[in-house]
Amino acid sequence: MDRPELPLHHLHAFAVLAEELHFGHAAVRLGIAQPPLSQQIRRLEERVGHPLFHREPGRISLTAAGRELLPAAQRALAGVAAGLAAARDAGSGRTGRLRIGFAASLALTVLPGLLRAFLERFPEVRPDIREMTTAPQLAALHDGTIDVGLLREPHSGEAELGFATVLTEPFVAVLPSAHPLASLRSVPLARLADSPFVLLPRAAGPGLYDQITDLCAGAGFTPRIGRHAVEWLTVCALVEAGLGVSLAPASIRRVRLAGVAFRAITPGTARTRVAAAWCRDDPNPVVANFLATLP
């Protein structure tokens, strides 16, 4: 790739003149006087080494050399303009790709809303969503595999990551419909001490897990873990089967199973937090735009 011999400027003048075939008109279109245009064309012809226009009295026309150069000039001009526009779009985050990791439980709650709000303002961005639990999300954010994560209770002090709370919700007790406590409108937490618990494995989301066990500890007992399940839907199924009870974020109410009851708990002050996470020094403008559309 050699250094460019022809200034794009001259090629523009050339292209316009080739269209108008009239120095005066072309100069007007270029917003300059006619003599400068003559000069630019002359310079261009000097560099090419051959005349580009036949100057016959009364009208001018392209030479063979001009006919060869014209399409190249037009393509180059259009190409640069298009590239510039694309670069600006990409630079402003109007286009590009946004890889979002999200906890499965959020697919039915915050994710659709956030995604819709974002895509309304940036319809040209291609979102690339992938379900993953909390710990892998944090790892993926660090190694750049995802741009944004949606997770619960990040908790730990990740200095390189930023977090923005997207939703907070109370906990609810998940009970089999036949459970004695299901007849109450609100379940005192301590009364769950006797039932085995069905929870997600701690590795899937230590923050939430610890918060739940802390909750129980606050009520004076240590939950007895009966089963683990990797999805909230499975948790509900196991509860329905009578294998235990659970504590879960309120949005689990979305799961509608006949044999499962969701009840508020007392005290009802504890709330679980859903946050968007991103790499603080991520220069991707699409990420910045995503954060800007967060409520």
Place this chain on the structure above:
Amino acid sequence: MDRPELPLHHLHAFAVLAEELHFGHAAVRLGIAQPPLSQQIRRLEERVGHPLFHREPGRISLTAAGRELLPAAQRALAGVAAGLAAARDAGSGRTGRLRIGFAASLALTVLPGLLRAFLERFPEVRPDIREMTTAPQLAALHDGTIDVGLLREPHSGEAELGFATVLTEPFVAVLPSAHPLASLRSVPLARLADSPFVLLPRAAGPGLYDQITDLCAGAGFTPRIGRHAVEWLTVCALVEAGLGVSLAPASIRRVRLAGVAFRAITPGTARTRVAAAWCRDDPNPVVANFLATLP
């Protein structure tokens, strides 16, 4: 088509830097010092409105905007270079098309040699040869339908056309083998006065026609025209059939018919001239090159 916002110069620096991903090395490849390169990139980034490179300590990399701009820049650079080369080729006459009109009788004589010599030096030119008689050639030269003509005895004072003699040859008598004069090595012109002549119609080539009749007039007689034929081959066939005799350029000897004899004439001074003709003000460089390859 808007005025170009990005100098091709900067795009070149950008493309090289995007390849090297190292300011120092890129600057060396560009043949400049490192600070000017930093400046050019900065200017470019200012115009784009977004950074094109991430400057992380130790290494730089393209931003999303840079990734969008790079292919456009490369295409534009390569396109302009290719267009420039094509324009130079066309301008120098190394490529292009050459439309050649030629008299049919020359297809077997001068045309192959001239064409071969030309194409040896300008193999990229596409020749476009078309058979036509003298008068149409002159018309075609004027209206730009052909670039070069190959014809006999243009004669008339065509101020706008240039002529370059390509071949001169004597006349020969064309006789039936059985003709009494065929036994002579050389035929005195005056002795043809008694035989009817077979000639090409005057309209096909007034120059040659008039030269032949002048030749006869010089020998003291006016040729009695028996037949016209539009091709020399037909002339020979008619002569063979005993319908008359003819006078023709010596290269007619190429026609080999058993019943036809070609004999030199006395006086043998008259010569017919084959010339290449072109439009004097034709700016087509291919034409100039063609003329330059003439012997």
Place this chain on the structure above:
DNA sequence: TGGACTGATATCTCTGGGCGTATGGACCGT
């Protein structure tokens, strides 16, 4: 902690060339 390597910044010089006005010269029409 000091040196190597990276890129950024500051500052200067200098010139290419962009643009203007004024003018010349060729050709056209009336």
Place this chain on the structure above:
DNA sequence: ACGGTCCATACGCCCAGAGATATCAGTCCA
């Protein structure tokens, strides 16, 4: 013959920017 049209030329102004050198600042490594 004369004005009108069109392009080229001449000349001058002026600045963007290309290039250099010198220096600074951050990172990494020994």
